[in-house]
Amino acid sequence: MSANQEAQLDELLALASIYDEEEFRKRESMQKGEIRLCLELPPNFRLLLKGQACIECGISFLPPLVLSFELPTDYPSSSAPGFTLSSKWLSRVQITALCKRLDELWEENRGNVVLFIWIQFLKEETLEFLNIQSPLEIQNIGGQPQCKFGHNPAVETAVEKSEVQELDKRAVQEVDPNTDILTQLLDFNEAQKQKVFDGKIFSCGICISENLGSKSLLFKECQHVYCKACMKEYFQFQIRDGKVQCLTCPETECMSMATPAQVKLLVSQDEFARYDRLLLQWSLNLMADVVYCPRMSCCMAVIIEPDTTMGICPSCQYVFCTLCKRTYHGLSVCKEGAQLHGLRPSNGTTGEEGPHAETLLNLTKVNTQAEEK
The missing domain is CATH 3.30.40.10 (Zinc/RING finger domain, C3HC4 (zinc finger))
Structure with a gap:
C-alpha cells in the first residue's frame, strides 16, 4: 500500500468515526463520498423571505451544505480532492466563494489530508465568512433563492468575477421547482427539531x-x-x-x-x-353566515347571503327560511322568527299572497322535487 493510499484510508476511517451515517457517506470500494454539514445557527436566528409579501419567522436549522468528494490516486502528496459543493438556500455566487476558499485551504495545507479542515471551515465559519446575519434574507429571483450577504471582500470578488465569467462549475444550487423555498426551509427545520426532541x-x-x-x-x-x-x-x-x-x-x-x-x-x-x-x-x-339544511336526510352546511332569510342547500337544493327552518315563505315577516326576535308579523300577510306569489310557487316546485329525491 502506497503512502497516499494509507493516508486516504486513515482519513476516511477517522471521518467515519467522528460523523454518523447521515452526515458522512462513503461509497464502497471507491475513494468517493459525501458529507452533509448542518451549520450551527446562533440563538434566536430568524429568516426573512422577500417575494410578493415579506415573511419573517424564527428558525433553528437550515438544510445542510453537501460536499461530494473524490480522492485522486496522488492525493494528498500532489493533487487536491475533486469536489462539488451544493446548497438549497445559498446562491451560486456564495457557493462559488466557498469553493474558492476550499481551494485556498488546500494550498495552505498542500501535501496533507484536508477533508477534515474543509469540514470544520464549512460547518463553523460559513456564516461569518459570508457575513450572514439574522434575519437571513432570501429572495426568490427567477425561481431561484438568492441569499443576501453582508460586506465581505472575498464574496464581493466572486460576485464581480461572476459578472464577467462563468460561475464555478463545482458550485451547485439545489432548486426544486415544484416546492416553494420557504416550505422547504420550514419543513427541514421542523424535521430537525423533531429529531432533537425524539432523542x-x-x-x-x-x-x-x-x-x-x-x-x-x-x-x-x-x-x-x-x-x-x-x-x-x-x-x-x-x-x-x-x-x-x-x-x-x-x-x-x-x-x-x-x-x-x-x-x-x-x-x-x-x-x-x-x-x-x-x-x-x-x-x-362559530360562523354567523352558516346554517344547516333542515332536512334530516341532508343537514348540509349552507352559507347564507347578507340581509336575507332565504337559504338554498347546495346539496339537495331545498329552499328554506333561515329563521323558522321551514319552506321559504317570501319576504313577509316570519311568524316564528318574529316571536324569537320580539317582532309582530304584518296584518293580513300569509306569506303566500301578493307580488311574490309566483316566486313562491316556483320555490315550492323546487322543494317538492328536492323532497322526492
Missing part, C-alpha cells in the same frame, strides 16, 4: 413516567410534554364524548390545542374521521 428524555405531566421524546407528545404553543399512551386515552375519551374542541393541553387553564396531525398519529382511523367531522361542524357553528 431527549421527558417526564409525563400525567403519569409522571420518564420517556424518550419519540414516545411523547409536545404541545407546541405551551411546550408541555406528555407520554403518547396518556394522550391517546385522553384524545379517545374526548372524541367519544364529541368534545373535539376540548383536545387541549391537560395542564390546568392551559388552552394550547393539539394539532390534527398529532391527533391522527394517536387515534384509530374511525376515531379520527369522527374527530375531523365534528371539528368541522364545530368550526362552522
Whole structure:
C-alpha cells in the first residue's frame, strides 16, 4: 500500500468515526463520498423571505451544505480532492466563494489530508465568512433563492468575477421547482427539531413516567410534554364524548390545542374521521353566515347571503327560511322568527299572497322535487 493510499484510508476511517451515517457517506470500494454539514445557527436566528409579501419567522436549522468528494490516486502528496459543493438556500455566487476558499485551504495545507479542515471551515465559519446575519434574507429571483450577504471582500470578488465569467462549475444550487423555498426551509427545520426532541428524555405531566421524546407528545404553543399512551386515552375519551374542541393541553387553564396531525398519529382511523367531522361542524357553528339544511336526510352546511332569510342547500337544493327552518315563505315577516326576535308579523300577510306569489310557487316546485329525491 502506497503512502497516499494509507493516508486516504486513515482519513476516511477517522471521518467515519467522528460523523454518523447521515452526515458522512462513503461509497464502497471507491475513494468517493459525501458529507452533509448542518451549520450551527446562533440563538434566536430568524429568516426573512422577500417575494410578493415579506415573511419573517424564527428558525433553528437550515438544510445542510453537501460536499461530494473524490480522492485522486496522488492525493494528498500532489493533487487536491475533486469536489462539488451544493446548497438549497445559498446562491451560486456564495457557493462559488466557498469553493474558492476550499481551494485556498488546500494550498495552505498542500501535501496533507484536508477533508477534515474543509469540514470544520464549512460547518463553523460559513456564516461569518459570508457575513450572514439574522434575519437571513432570501429572495426568490427567477425561481431561484438568492441569499443576501453582508460586506465581505472575498464574496464581493466572486460576485464581480461572476459578472464577467462563468460561475464555478463545482458550485451547485439545489432548486426544486415544484416546492416553494420557504416550505422547504420550514419543513427541514421542523424535521430537525423533531429529531432533537425524539432523542431527549421527558417526564409525563400525567403519569409522571420518564420517556424518550419519540414516545411523547409536545404541545407546541405551551411546550408541555406528555407520554403518547396518556394522550391517546385522553384524545379517545374526548372524541367519544364529541368534545373535539376540548383536545387541549391537560395542564390546568392551559388552552394550547393539539394539532390534527398529532391527533391522527394517536387515534384509530374511525376515531379520527369522527374527530375531523365534528371539528368541522364545530368550526362552522362559530360562523354567523352558516346554517344547516333542515332536512334530516341532508343537514348540509349552507352559507347564507347578507340581509336575507332565504337559504338554498347546495346539496339537495331545498329552499328554506333561515329563521323558522321551514319552506321559504317570501319576504313577509316570519311568524316564528318574529316571536324569537320580539317582532309582530304584518296584518293580513300569509306569506303566500301578493307580488311574490309566483316566486313562491316556483320555490315550492323546487322543494317538492328536492323532497322526492
